[in-house]
Amino acid sequence: MRRWLFVLAFTCASVALARPAQVLAPGERVGGADAAALSARWWQWASVAPPGARAYDDPTGEHCADAQQGPVWFLAGTSGDAAVERRCSVPYGKHVFFPIIAMMQHSPRGRHVPCDTLRDAAAVNNDYLQHAIVKIDGVIVPDARRFRARSTACFDAYERAPYVDEPGVFAPAASDGYWILLAPPSRGRHHISVRANYANPAAGVAGGGLVQYFDYTIDVVDPSI
Structure with missing residues (x-):
């Protein structure tokens, strides 16, 4: 029993001592891709599943590992319908x-x-960002507005979507928004909190009052675990 209690205490301590995750500056690249290029890949990843089953519709984070590939792990926002709290294991x-x-x-x-x-x-709506508060491991990211990234060229919205009826038919798309890129976080537990909304004064603009309210608890683990 004493040995088990010691192991449990050691494990909890190692989680608590995870170093705060590092937010990379706007313009930083991973594998040659900046935030604008990564946002295109993010939308393609989010469109892998059909409507209603996409990453931003996941209420718990149960499907956070679905369709992940490459050196960057994507986390989803929401469709704006509700606040969510998700848990996710991310490979170190x-x-x-x-x-x-x-x-x-x-x-x-x-x-x-x-x-x-x-x-x-x-x-249109990103010109009317009203609030944007991001906390990473309890620390507020200063001036979240500086992380705006916009498409420089269009991309195929459904390049990775297996459910489309006409594979190979290009569907031009463009992205605009505010994005965070973290350096690979240390092993252990990390927390991400996002609160943001648009306030477009024009009546009837789709998404003009969109609200993002989501939290992640991520456990960074060795890939073999």
């Missing part, structure tokens, strides 16, 4: 990337909408 050595608040505009599959038109539409 991965960067972590997630939205504070963001929009994507895409054209119907097979239909050409000019990229500039999509970029302008994605920007």
Whole structure:
């Protein structure tokens, strides 16, 4: 019994002593990709599942490992319908990337909408960010507005989606929003908290009052665990 109590105490201590995760500065790159490029990959990742089953609809984080690939681990925001608290295990050595608040505009599959038109539409609500508060391991990230990232070119919204009826048909899309990129966090437990909203004064603009309210508890573990 004493040995078991010692092991339990040691484990709890190691979780509590995890070093605070480091927020990378705007413009930092991972594998040559900056936040704008990563946001395109994030939207493609979020679109892997069909509507209603996508990462931002996951209430608990149960599916946070679905479709993850490469050196960056994506965390989802929400659809704006409710506040969520998620738990997620993240392999040690991965960067972590997630939205504070963001929009994507895409054209119907097979239909050409000019990229500039999509970029302008994605920007509309982001020009009216009202609040953006991000805490990483209990520390507020200063001036979250500086983390805005916008598409420089359009990307295929459904490049990784296996459920589409016409694979290979390009669906141009553009992203605009506020994103956080973390250096690979230390082993142990970390906490992420996001509170953000738009306040677009124009009536009837889709997403003009979008609210993001979500929390993550992530346990960074060795990939073999």
